Amino acid sequence: MMELKWVWFIRITVMSLLLVLGDACLEHERIALLQLKPFFNHYYELYNWDEVKVSDCCRWEGIECNTTTRRIIGLSLNSGRYDDEGWYLNASIFLPFVELKSLYMPANAIAGCIENEGFRWLSKLSNLKTLDLSGNSLKNNIMFHLSGLSSLKTLRLSGNSLEEKLLHTQDDVRKLQQLTHLEELYLDLDAFSSLTELYMSGNELKDFVIHEGCCNLKKLEVLDLSWNTFEGMLPNYLGNLNSLRELDVSGNHFSGNLTPLSNLTSLRLLSLSTNHFQIPTSLAPLANLPNLKVLYADGNKMVMKPSFHPSLPKFQLKFISLSNCITSQQLSFELLSFLYNQYDLRYVDLSENNFSGTLPVWLLENNTKLEYLILRGNAFSGLLFLPSAPNLNATLVDISDNKLQGNLSSLETLALSNKSFEGSIPMEFCNLYRLQFLDLSQNNLSGSIPSCISHPLTEHVHLHGNRLSGSLSLVFYNSSSLVTLHLSRNNLSGSIPKWIGTLSLLSVLLLKDNHLHGRISVQLCNLYSLSILDLSQNMFSGPIPSCLGNLTHTMQRNKILQHGIYELLSENDESTIFGLSKLGRFRNFYYPDSYMEEWIEFTTKSGFYSYGGYILEDMAGIDLSSNKLTGQIPPEVGNLSEIHSLNLSHNNLIGVIPSSFSKLKQLESLDLSYKNLTDEIPNQLVELNSLEVFSVAHNNLSGSIPEPKAQFGTFDETSYEGNPFLCGPMLHKICSKTDSPSTVSTASNDDEEESLLDMYVFRVSFLVSYAVMLVTTLAVLYINPYW
Numbered sequence: 001m002m003e004l005k006w007v008w009f010i011r012i013t014v015m016s017l018l019l020v021l022g023d024a025c026l027e028h029e030r031i032a033l034l035q036l037k038p039f040f041n042h043y044y045e046l047y048n049w050d051e052v053k054v055s056d057c058c059r060w061e062g063i064e065c066n067t068t069t070r071r072i073i074g075l076s077l078n079s080g081r082y083d084d085e086g087w088y089l090n091a092s093i094f095l096p097f098v099e100l101k102s103l104y105m106p107a108n109a110i111a112g113c114i115e116n117e118g119f120r121w122l123s124k125l126s127n128l129k130t131l132d133l134s135g136n137s138l139k140n141n142i143m144f145h146l147s148g149l150s151s152l153k154t155l156r157l158s159g160n161s162l163e164e165k166l167l168h169t170q171d172d173v174r175k176l177q178q179l180t181h182l183e184e185l186y187l188d189l190d191a192f193s194s195l196t197e198l199y200m201s202g203n204e205l206k207d208f209v210i211h212e213g214c215c216n217l218k219k220l221e222v223l224d225l226s227w228n229t230f231e232g233m234l235p236n237y238l239g240n241l242n243s244l245r246e247l248d249v250s251g252n253h254f255s256g257n258l259t260p261l262s263n264l265t266s267l268r269l270l271s272l273s274t275n276h277f278q279i280p281t282s283l284a285p286l287a288n289l290p291n292l293k294v295l296y297a298d299g300n301k302m303v304m305k306p307s308f309h310p311s312l313p314k315f316q317l318k319f320i321s322l323s324n325c326i327t328s329q330q331l332s333f334e335l336l337s338f339l340y341n342q343y344d345l346r347y348v349d350l351s352e353n354n355f356s357g358t359l360p361v362w363l364l365e366n367n368t369k370l371e372y373l374i375l376r377g378n379a380f381s382g383l384l385f386l387p388s389a390p391n392l393n394a395t396l397v398d399i400s401d402n403k404l405q406g407n408l409s410s411l412e413t414l415a416l417s418n419k420s421f422e423g424s425i426p427m428e429f430c431n432l433y434r435l436q437f438l439d440l441s442q443n444n445l446s447g448s449i450p451s452c453i454s455h456p457l458t459e460h461v462h463l464h465g466n467r468l469s470g471s472l473s474l475v476f477y478n479s480s481s482l483v484t485l486h487l488s489r490n491n492l493s494g495s496i497p498k499w500i501g502t503l504s505l506l507s508v509l510l511l512k513d514n515h516l517h518g519r520i521s522v523q524l525c526n527l528y529s530l531s532i533l534d535l536s537q538n539m540f541s542g543p544i545p546s547c548l549g550n551l552t553h554t555m556q557r558n559k560i561l562q563h564g565i566y567e568l569l570s571e572n573d574e575s576t577i578f579g580l581s582k583l584g585r586f587r588n589f590y591y592p593d594s595y596m597e598e599w600i601e602f603t604t605k606s607g608f609y610s611y612g613g614y615i616l617e618d619m620a621g622i623d624l625s626s627n628k629l630t631g632q633i634p635p636e637v638g639n640l641s642e643i644h645s646l647n648l649s650h651n652n653l654i655g656v657i658p659s660s661f662s663k664l665k666q667l668e669s670l671d672l673s674y675k676n677l678t679d680e681i682p683n684q685l686v687e688l689n690s691l692e693v694f695s696v697a698h699n700n701l702s703g704s705i706p707e708p709k710a711q712f713g714t715f716d717e718t719s720y721e722g723n724p725f726l727c728g729p730m731l732h733k734i735c736s737k738t739d740s741p742s743t744v745s746t747a748s749n750d751d752e753e754e755s756l757l758d759m760y761v762f763r764v765s766f767l768v769s770y771a772v773m774l775v776t777t778l779a780v781l782y783i784n785p786y787w
Contacts, residue, residue, distance in 0.1 A: 074100075095124060222247075242264070244264050246267075250272060271296040346367075380404060384399070424445065441465045454478060464487060469492065480504075494516065512603075534602060543629065549636025637661070646669070649674050674698045677696070
């Protein structure tokens with residue numbers, strides 16, 4: 001019992017001491033840190049390595065301590081010094097840190113140690129598991145000097161001066177093998193390795209001499225020799241690495257065949273790109289690798305060789321890239337027989353190979369998870385047929401620069417914007433009966449729009465930014481599903497056709513910058529889904545239809561295209577598809593939420609903005625500026641409660657600003673400049689709390705400007721310039737009584753009241769004076785009759 005009490009007493013004492021000591025580090029380790037500080041405090045400021053500011057070194061920047069012993073176990077000295085010529089480290093400074101597990105010193109321009117083989121001092125750190133010396137100026141044979149670190153698991157030496165032979169002798173190999181606990185060995189700028197992952201990319205190594213020693217590296221799973229200067233055949237020892245899962249030898253000068261790889265049955269990823277290998281079309285040397293999923297072999301030489309392996313390969317690839325493989329002759333695509341048995345492909349790039357034959361559409365049919373199919377730059381010919389059942393996972397299908405022909409009657413989306421096309425729109429477009437999305441914008445197309453271009457299923461049409469001419473009298477009248485019609489910046493003429501009112505789903509109508517004229521059709525008032533209307537920069541005349549105020553600007557979800565199929569990219573020089581001599585790219589992106597965003601441009605808030613997706617859904621605006629409109633602004637326009645932008649500037653409108661505009665609570669931009677408006681600015685407009693841009697410049701307005709409160713406190717005098725009869729402190733013009741009709745009226749009433757008061761006083765004063773005079777005269781005559 002007595003012994004138990006002593007145990008509890010000792011425990012409580014120890015706990016009390018720990019509480020008293022707190023998180024304080026050991027004194028001799030703190031002193032060692034202060035000795036290190038001058039060497040690593042140049043560019044990476046060790047701002048709190050200060051005994052006065054912070055006494056406990058466990059709380060210093062880059063320090064990690066053991067929570068029980070308070071000894072330092074982690075030390076980070078990152079990017080603290082830069083020196084063109086390098087400098088030499090006194091490695092013995094680290095000896096006090098006997099429990100150190102991780103030491104990071106990257107990017108410090110360390111060239112070596114002061115002592116010969118000075119890094120051997122670090123071998124006394126028996127607990128060290130991570131050592132980062134990457135991004136310094138160390139030379140070769142560094143592994144020989146670090147071979148005593150028996151507990152080391154991570155060694156980072158990337159970005160040093162490693163070149164020529166890294167391991168010069170068999171002794172070097174033996175020293176490497178002594179690192180029995182090594183898990184990661186970093187020898188490049190951005191990768192890491194170990195006995196399971198060895199990365200050596202991005203150096204200038206010409207030879208990798210491991211001799212027979214590699215036979216002991218049975219656990220090696222990742223080997224990266226990429227982007228060095230290796231040449232010749234693949235070394236035979238690679239075939240002994242039975243655990244290898246990933247092998248990257250890309251970016252070298254290797255040549256010959258792939259025979260050394262035929263037994264690597266654990267291999268999952270193989271990168272052979274940018275070498276001089278002879279890649280057989282059958283991939284016979286790799287046929288027995290059941291785990292192979294990813295193959296990069298771009299930039300080699302593809303050859304046709306007979307296969308001695310079973311016709312069915314054991315692998316099921318997910319990713320294959322065999323682009324730009326130089327061939328001495330045109331090869332038939334049928335020679336790639338291994339592809340017929342692949343059913344799990346996600347990415348296929350066979351571009352720039354001069355393959356002949358018909359387009360292998362069956363790749364999309366066999367591989368329902370295929371996302372990218374790139375076949376450009378080949379010699380595929382014949383008619384182009386797409387799969388009967390669309391692959392909904394396909395994000396990109398590139399068939400450009402081939403010799404294909406066809407009628408894509410099943411095409412639903414066609415986007416060929418900004419491709420420098422010239423000439424007229426081909427009549428072949430009339431055969432696209434299932435077309436829902438058409439974008440030929442930002443080209444140099446001319447002529448009239450074919451009357452048959454639209455179909456009942458067409459939803460979105462973008463033809464803006466061309467030189468299209470003619471009228472709209474017979475175009476789009478059959479497009480009952482039309483949601484977006486974007487024809488801005490063309491040479492279209494005539495008036496708005498009456499059938500426009502039958503497009504009940506039309507939400508966006510953009511006819512800006514054409515040569516359209518006549519009155520604004522009242523049929524527009526039947527478009528109850530219309531939320532964005534731009535008729536600016538035309539020659540429309542007559543009054544603004546008052547019925548426009550009846551539009552509800554219902555936010556339609558059909559502003560967004562609800563389809564995702566393929567993105568077809570085609571630039572077939574000899575193609576006759578659609579009658580174009582050179583067909584550009586047509587795109588249809590597939591998004592994870594199964595919709596493609598619709599984008600339009602609209603001028604508001606004195607700028608040109610793009611609206612798409614859900615932002616487009618929330619946008620509502622009308623732009624009738626730069627026309628020849630006459631008459632007064634209909635008060636009914638104030639009923640457009642959902643509108644965000646209204647621009648009526650640069651017209652011949654007269655009359656007053658309707659006070660009903662105060663109901664436009666969502667309005668962000670209001671431009672009423674350059675007209676002939678008169679009278680006052682309704683003071684009720686100060687209730688528009690969402691207004692960001694406001695202009696009534698260059699009119700004939702008079703009176704006081706609205707009170708500078710809320711949003712109107714943010715507008716400057718440019719909003720009112722060009723109105724000589726406006727007044728207010730902001731305009732540096734005091735409003736006088738004659739400046740405002742209300743003021744003049746008030747002054748007139750005051751003068752009249754003052755005049756009536758003066759007449760009353762005059763009459764009373766006269767009567768009183770007369771009475772006093774009369775009484776005085778009678779009194780005097782009574783006293784002295786003689787007078």
